[in-house]
Amino acid sequence: MKIKNNKRKICFVITAGNHYSRSKLILRALQSHRAVDLQLVVGASALLPNYGDVLSELAGDGFVCHAKIVMTLEGGNLVAMAKTAGIGITEFATVFDNLKPDIVVVRGDRYEVLSAAVAAAYLNIPIAHIEGGDVTGTIDESVRHAVTKLAHIHFPTNEQSRRRIIRMGENPRYVFNVGCPGLEFIAKNNYVVSNELVNRLGVGDIVDINKPYLVVMQHSVTSEVGLNGRNVKETLLAVAKLNIPAIWFWPNVDAGTDEISKEIRVFREHQHSKDIRFLKYLPTEQFVGLLKKCSCLIGNSSVGIKESSWLGVPVVNIGTRQQGRMKADNVITVSYDRKKIASAARKQIARGPYKRSGIYFKKNTSQRIVDILSSIELYVQKKFHA
Incomplete structure (x- = not known):
């Protein structure tokens, strides 16, 4: 006799290393929930060794990866991004058809996330979207709002974004201002990082993180392809003139990334980038420890907007x-x-650390998300809510 499984199957999509770290508390709560059957799908840059070892982290934390999706085309240009998104739709559709989840959960605004959302939507699978409703630059702005219109359940990180989602025609009963999961992850832990680890990874000069240092994170702007190299050169020259050691993180996999990478390599070869160490990846816990001790974060990463607001990092x-x-x-x-x-x-x-800001922080973010995912009434057909 076949025993019926009444657990709600929740499929969580991870397409980047920071997706996993920012979602770790949610995943733990889902894994331990009696009424939930957690499914994990890992794809895109989360599978690329240059951007961390997410699969090993998952296994080390006691999670099981139910499917891997190889979808990222190299090239660092607009065509590679578009084709990667297309490949992703095909691959996610196959995986979702096999796993048959009750809900697919996606986070953020990258093109890989759009692939998962499109595939789930056409398979009539309800979608939950974390961190929708924000306003930014680049193609991410369009992708974020497109995913919002495909999604059925919304978890914005702040009140402005919640209201924006509702103005886009989403049902207020399914829009929840829960705060930023990444900030809850930081708030519940006291991470440290060692000189040995930082200087074992990456290339460049040795940096003593027991003394003042900078962190630099500058990604490509996809709507400014052709200008990203010139733009990052300005940052390279500025950082070099500050005469403070810096830890510089490699850019994301996006159109324009190769422009930035080339400019960094040229700078290293011809300018002798003294006191700068270049890293492609640092494990999340150690990255938080590095970030909270730095004198200043320079660049254009959302880390400067969200995580740094809570840590008070200039x-x-x-x-x-x-x-x-x-x-x-x-x-x-x-x-x-x-x-x-x-x-x-x-x-x-000169200003030094700022007072902690709570504009993106709420208590019990992860548990609230899990409580909603495990119990909310699901639906498939969306309607514009006037």
Whole structure:
């Protein structure tokens, strides 16, 4: 006799290393929930060794990967992004058809996430979207809102985004301001990082993190392809003039990434990047430990907007990638200009740590998400809610 499984099958999609780290508390709560059968699908850059070893992290934390999706085309250009998204739709459709989840959970605004959302939508699988409703630059802005219109359940990180989602025609009964899961992850732990680990990974000069240092994270802006190399050169020259050791993280896999990578390599070869260490990846717990000790974060990563707001880290936000996103007092935004970048960095370093901001933080974010996912009434056909 076949025993019927009444557990709700919740499929969580992980397409990048930071997706896993920011979602770890949610996954643990889902895994331990008696009424939930957790399915994990890992794909895109989360499978690329240059961007961390997510599969080993999952196994080490006691999670099982139910499917792997190889979908990322190299090239660092617009065509590679578009084709990767297309491949992803095909592969996610196959995986979802095999796993037959009751809900597919996606996070963020990258093109790989759009692939998963499109596949689930056409298979009539309800979609839950974490971190929708934000406003930013690049193609991520369009992707984020497209996923919102495909999704059935929404977990924005702040009140502005919640209201924005509702104005897009989503049912308020299915839109929940839960706060940012990544900030809850940081708030519940006290991570540290060692000199040995930082200087064992990556290339460049040895950096002593027991002394003042900078963290630099500058990704490509997909709507500025052809300009990303020139723009990152301004940051390279600014950081070099500050005469403070820096740990520079490699950019995401996006159109324009190769422009940035080339400029960094040229700079290292011809400018002798003294006191700068370049890393492609640092395990999440150690990255948090590195971030909270740094004198200033420079670049255009959302880490400067969200995680740094809670940690009080001074931030110099460069260019258009985060334009429109809600920012705390710890952020100074400047254009792609070496003098303005250096001036803002000096001001932030002299200012020192800021008071912790709660604009993206709420208590019990992960548990609230899991409580909703495990019990909310599901539906397939969406309607514009006026």
